[in-house]
Amino acid sequence: MHGTGAEADGARGVFEVDSTAPGSAPRGLDAFRRGWETQVGDDVFQLPAFSPDTIGDFRVKGNVAKVHGAAIADLHAASATRTADVPGGDQDLVAMYVVRRGSWTLGGPPGHGDQTVSAGQFLVRHLGRLTAFETSAHLTAKFLVLPSSELKPLLGTRVVTGPADSAEMRLLTALTDMIHTTVADLGPAGVVAAQGTLIELTKAVAKGRFDDVEPRLAPALTQAAKDLANRRLADPELSPAMLARELSVSVRTLHRAFAAVGEQVTTYIRHRRLHEARLALVAPSGRLTISELAAHWQFADGSHFTRAFKKRYGQTPTEYARSTEATSPPPSHSLADSAWPAVRA
Incomplete structure (x- = not known):
């Protein structure tokens, strides 16, 4: 020794x-x-x-x-x-x-x-x-x-x-x-x-690769939260608090990170759920009712889902499904869709 x-x-x-x-x-x-x-x-x-x-x-x-x-x-x-x-x-x-x-x-x-x-x-x-x-x-x-x-x-x-x-x-x-x-x-x-x-x-x-107070790492924290949210979209427990807990940061830090890239956590979750519901409306393997879609994607009820869908896409879910049937083949669920950059407000 x-x-x-x-x-x-x-x-x-x-x-x-x-x-x-x-x-x-x-x-x-x-x-x-x-x-x-x-x-x-x-x-x-x-x-x-x-x-x-x-x-x-x-x-x-x-x-x-x-x-x-x-x-x-x-x-x-x-x-x-x-x-x-x-x-x-x-x-x-x-x-x-x-x-x-x-x-x-x-x-x-x-x-x-x-x-x-x-x-x-x-x-x-x-x-x-x-x-x-x-x-x-x-x-x-x-x-x-x-x-x-x-x-x-x-x-x-x-x-x-x-x-x-x-x-x-x-x-x-x-x-x-x-x-x-x-x-x-x-x-x-x-x-x-x-x-x-x-x-x-x-x-x-x-x-998990980001500092709780480092603003330069806000994009990394935001992306980590989005990736986690994308995997848990149908989870009724999905919320800013749940994401913050899973990522070992405070809720305030999570909100600050999203704000730094010009987004909001709750808006991201709602838009992603609406996007998935829109794909389901024209899925060839069988369709859910408006009430079933609302329940699956954690909207309060069919009316709430319909209002949110129309605000996002300018049509009710029923109108969207009919117009898509008449004019074009159903959209595909691609890797770009699941990563979310292709769908914008």
């Missing part, structure tokens, strides 16, 4: 361990635990007790860096690892697992099942206590521990998963690689800044 001493205030630390050589265990696990406790500290993350099999065959190498109240571990494990039956005590932190090879199975909170992070995926969640875990042999993974104060309100009880090669994850991974190479030389201000940047990028990952 190689290491550098942590600063007096415990703001940083870095160590390396390699116990992959034959005959190095259990000394390898002891060295890893000593390095973690000395350079990172139980105040950041308390290592759990491991199973006897893990202690007897611990072939892991990796680099670990501490930056203020966060820690980054890049791990390459030739052997499988498993915690003991009682993983440990209470904690209050956010953990991220990024798996490149192999798998990492995590014990879920009470009442929930285990969660497995497969190769090419990440998982981030708040931990209120230590939970059991297992890793496969031949694991390559990154493990991040972050303070919970800013991230816990965003995550709540959610478990956020996704591809490890998303743009946000690539940026976060690049930052962790840079921290590994520079942390030993960083001053106190640099250490704090490194932790802050880790937290901000983790927020971006958890929010």
Whole structure:
């Protein structure tokens, strides 16, 4: 094991361990635990007790860096690892697992099942206590521990998963690689800044690629909301509040994003529903009544649907269906229709 001493205030630390050589265990696990406790500290993350099999065959190498109240571990494990039956005590932190090879199975909170992070995926969640875990042999993974104060309100009880090669994850991974190479030389201000940047990028990952207050990203947020609305058009729960909740932003932020591109959330939903109802009016595979269309596309009743349709298209639904039958073949439901740019007021 190689290491550098942590600063007096415990703001940083870095160590390396390699116990992959034959005959190095259990000394390898002891060295890893000593390095973690000395350079990172139980105040950041308390290592759990491991199973006897893990202690007897611990072939892991990796680099670990501490930056203020966060820690980054890049791990390459030739052997499988498993915690003991009682993983440990209470904690209050956010953990991220990024798996490149192999798998990492995590014990879920009470009442929930285990969660497995497969190769090419990440998982981030708040931990209120230590939970059991297992890793496969031949694991390559990154493990991040972050303070919970800013991230816990965003995550709540959610478990956020996704591809490890998303743009946000690539940026976060690049930052962790840079921290590994520079942390030993960083001053106190640099250490704090490194932790802050880790937290901000983790927020971006958890929010799904947009910042709650960044106006330049309004088009991305608006498009994400439209894509979600398009998939849920017949859902009676579809609303600005539901979209905001699913996208992890405030309703006010969602309205601001639509306003920035000259639209309104409720208008978009109504127009998309009317567009789908218009297609259904002339569908060759059988037609619904006006009342059935109104109910399916979440209008209060047939009269409300008829008024909204006439305001949008200048004809009642019945008039539109008759005129279309007489003058032209029915419109097709193309990819452009479902994406909505071709239909305008």
